[in-house]
Amino acid sequence: MKKLVNAPDRVVPDALRGLAVAHPELAVDLEARIVVRRDAPRAGKVGLVSGGGSGHEPLHTGFVGFGMLDAACPGEVFTSPVPDQMASATRAVDGGAGVLHIVKNYTGDVLNFRLAAELCEDAGVEVRQVVVDDDVAVTDSLYTAGRRGTGATLFVEKLAGALAESGAPLDQVAATARRVNESSRSFGVALTACTTPAKGSPTFDLPDGQLELGIGIHGEPGRERRAMMPAAELAEVCLDAVLADLPPGGPVLVLVNGTGGTPLQELYVVCAEVDRILRRRGVPIARCLVGDYVTSLDMAGCSLTLCRTDDVLLRLWDAPVQTPALRWGR
Amino acid sequence: MKKLVNAPDRVVPDALRGLAVAHPELAVDLEARIVVRRDAPRAGKVGLVSGGGSGHEPLHTGFVGFGMLDAACPGEVFTSPVPDQMASATRAVDGGAGVLHIVKNYTGDVLNFRLAAELCEDAGVEVRQVVVDDDVAVTDSLYTAGRRGTGATLFVEKLAGALAESGAPLDQVAATARRVNESSRSFGVALTACTTPAKGSPTFDLPDGQLELGIGIHGEPGRERRAMMPAAELAEVCLDAVLADLPPGGPVLVLVNGTGGTPLQELYVVCAEVDRILRRRGVPIARCLVGDYVTSLDMAGCSLTLCRTDDVLLRLWDAPVQTPALRWGR
Numbered sequence: 147m148k149k150l151v152n153a154p155d156r157v158v159p160d161a162l163r164g165l166a167v168a169h170p171e172l173a174v175d176l177e178a179r180i181v182v183r184r185d186a187p188r189a190g191k192v193g194l195v196s197g198g199g200s201g202h203e204p205l206h207t208g209f210v211g212f213g214m215l216d217a218a219c220p221g222e223v224f225t226s227p228v229p230d231q232m233a234s235a236t237r238a239v240d241g242g243a244g245v246l247h248i249v250k251n252y253t254g255d256v257l258n259f260r261l262a263a264e265l266c267e268d269a270g271v272e273v274r275q276v277v278v279d280d281d282v283a284v285t286d287s288l289y290t291a292g293r294r295g296t297g298a299t300l301f302v303e304k305l306a307g308a309l310a311e312s313g314a315p316l317d318q319v320a321a322t323a324r325r326v327n328e329s330s331r332s333f334g335v336a337l338t339a340c341t342t343p344a345k346g347s348p349t350f351d352l353p354d355g356q357l358e359l360g361i362g363i364h365g366e367p368g369r370e371r372r373a374m375m376p377a378a379e380l381a382e383v384c385l386d387a388v389l390a391d392l393p394p395g396g397p398v399l400v401l402v403n404g405t406g407g408t409p410l411q412e413l414y415v416v417c418a419e420v421d422r423i424l425r426r427r428g429v430p431i432a433r434c435l436v437g438d439y440v441t442s443l444d445m446a447g448c449s450l451t452l453c454r455t456d457d458v459l460l461r462l463w464d465a466p467v468q469t470p471a472l473r474w475g476r
Numbered sequence: 477m478k479k480l481v482n483a484p485d486r487v488v489p490d491a492l493r494g495l496a497v498a499h500p501e502l503a504v505d506l507e508a509r510i511v512v513r514r515d516a517p518r519a520g521k522v523g524l525v526s527g528g529g530s531g532h533e534p535l536h537t538g539f540v541g542f543g544m545l546d547a548a549c550p551g552e553v554f555t556s557p558v559p560d561q562m563a564s565a566t567r568a569v570d571g572g573a574g575v576l577h578i579v580k581n582y583t584g585d586v587l588n589f590r591l592a593a594e595l596c597e598d599a600g601v602e603v604r605q606v607v608v609d610d611d612v613a614v615t616d617s618l619y620t621a622g623r624r625g626t627g628a629t630l631f632v633e634k635l636a637g638a639l640a641e642s643g644a645p646l647d648q649v650a651a652t653a654r655r656v657n658e659s660s661r662s663f664g665v666a667l668t669a670c671t672t673p674a675k676g677s678p679t680f681d682l683p684d685g686q687l688e689l690g691i692g693i694h695g696e697p698g699r700e701r702r703a704m705m706p707a708a709e710l711a712e713v714c715l716d717a718v719l720a721d722l723p724p725g726g727p728v729l730v731l732v733n734g735t736g737g738t739p740l741q742e743l744y745v746v747c748a749e750v751d752r753i754l755r756r757r758g759v760p761i762a763r764c765l766v767g768d769y770v771t772s773l774d775m776a777g778c779s780l781t782l783c784r785t786d787d788v789l790l791r792l793w794d795a796p797v798q799t800p801a802l803r804w805g806r
Contacts (some may be wrong), residue, residue, distance in 0.1 A: 148668065148685075149742055150667070150710065150738060150778060152708055157741065157745060160748050163747070164748035165744050165747075168732075199741070203739065224606045374478055376481070382509075406768045408480060408524045408774065410533040410768070411531060411553075412481060412487075412738075413494070414479050414492075414494030415480055415494055416493035417495075418490050418491070419490075420497075436480075436494065441739060444737060446774065448756055467803075473803045
């Protein structure tokens with residue numbers, strides 16, 4: 147295994163130490179394994195907490211900061227965090243206005259966040275849970291009942307985060323988070339498998355010259371294997387799947403997401419094809435984000451996420467954000 | 477070859493089309509193959525132009541914007557841009573106060589930028605050239621006479637860019653750029669080779685269980701091959717090389733740079749080790765940047781760059797910047 151690590155069981159705490167060095171503006175609690183905004187809790191502000199298995203960086207720790215998450219709890223690689231982590235994060239950001247849990251739809255995550263919510267509600271903190279399930283590739287997968295949560299998580303965290311920052315109440319923040327999820331669809335493709343530190347070898351076998359359509363963010367099987375194809379054709383296949391399921395509506399937010407092992411140059415090539423195809427199909431692009439945001443360790447590939455917007459959602463998108471991985475406007 | 481591209485000879489223009497979609501705030505001239513700030517030229521402001529082979533994204537196109545570069549000219553993959561591109565970029569950003577060329581030390585780049593400078597000076601534009609040569613690994617390499625230019629390019633472009641934004645004159649901006657280069661040292665390591673679209677297979681052979689110390693950003697040979705080692709030991713080897721050559725001085729800017737195929741999680745692991753080692757050696761870290769900034773396509777690995785600072789340089793680092801890849805403070 148070739149990885150820049152010390153030992154498989156030290157990867158997550160070691161990476162959190164590094165995050166603390168690079169981002170002194172975040173409070174990294176190595177004991178509780180949570181990452182929290184330094185100004186939390188803020189009285190009267192709804193707190194936003196997310197989390198999930200590690201290995202998808204910058205998701206979620208890189209989205210903690212002004213205008214987005216108040217806290218993140220990273221689990222072991224590709225493994226749900228435990229309810230204690232989630233409860234610590236929830237208590238750390240509760241400013242009296244309640245806390246929203248943003249949870250990707252994987253069975254372990256959903257159950258553990260539910261347990262954490264019960265613990266916190268017993269202690270008097272009001273909690274709502276929004277489950278993100280935007281991946282159209284498959285229903286019921288290796289770790290999931292129903293659809294998997296992937297790229298839309300970024301949109302939910304950004305838009306709900308901006309609304310919470312403006313002082314909106316818990317139910318309104320939760321409703322917007324749900325609306326963003328319902329307005330979003332994703333589809334991913336893998337060119338190579340990823341290697342987890344614990345296993346030390348690729349998690350599945352993907353022969354030369356083939357790609358996996360509809361891949362999950364942990365390398366879960368997708369819809370089918372196909373021979374490699376040009377970026378233009380691949381973008382068409384991915385957008386076919388997304389658009390077939392995307393509700394009608396306004397201009398779209400687009401995320402051209404890299405899965406960790408793909409050069410930025412190639413993501414821009416895909417972005418150009420997405421633009422060409424959406425123009426032809428009469429789907430206006432409102433904003434477009436290109437880069438590695440929801441990764442799968444060293445997997446080469448990409449995913450496309452579209453989210454229908456309106457003026458309200460676009461204003462929330464454009465609102466200032468200051469996190470390690472997303473920053474603008476302030 | 478598994479790449480998200482249409483055809484090897486279309487990668488650069490296709491990626492530029494995608495950049496234009498994602499960043500409407502930049503003017504992307506597909507004909508002249510240059511990327512320019514929309515507000516250029518600005519009267520009285522020194523213009524900053526950089527460029528080099530593509531495949532190192534976000535360098536340089538991702539560093540165009542307020543507080544950093546005024547224009548970038550991307551060549552073909554791992555190939556110098558041509559003098560015409562450089563001259564077009566220079567003319568596009570000349571606001572009457574002259575233009576600084578920031579050039580990584582590769583023979584083709586240096587010569588072509590010199591030719592472009594002559595063309596522009598004949599047309600009445602004052603041009604200075606600063607050559608970046610921070611890589612301590614080797615002198616004289618596959619594409620270079622002298623030391624190679626790598627991660628310090630980001631520091632030079634950010635710090636000189638902030639100074640130019642403040643209205644400083646050309647000679648002062650050039651002197652600061654030179655000082656930043658002289659205060660910076662880098663060392664890189666590869667865990668895997670990269671695959672160029674044109675070749676379609678790895679550019680060199682790096683067996684399982686081995687890494688290449690002192691790798692160049694095009695996969696040029698480094699100092700030696702060694703067996704894989706833990707991140708703590710690897711960080712020590714890299715910092716030994718950097719610190720042996722780094723001039724004495726104040727607290728350091730640190731860049732923990734990913735080469736394209738390495739998960740962000742691993743870069744944070746390396747960052748934690750860099751912090752531990754520099755503390756032990758009494759080298760205070762002033763600021764630390766972690767991520768993929770100067771990449772080599774899909775190469776797995778990382779490089780470390782340190783730059784000695786003082787209050788003046790730190791103020792320039794903290795000054796607002798608004799580019800696709802670096803953004804803060806505004």
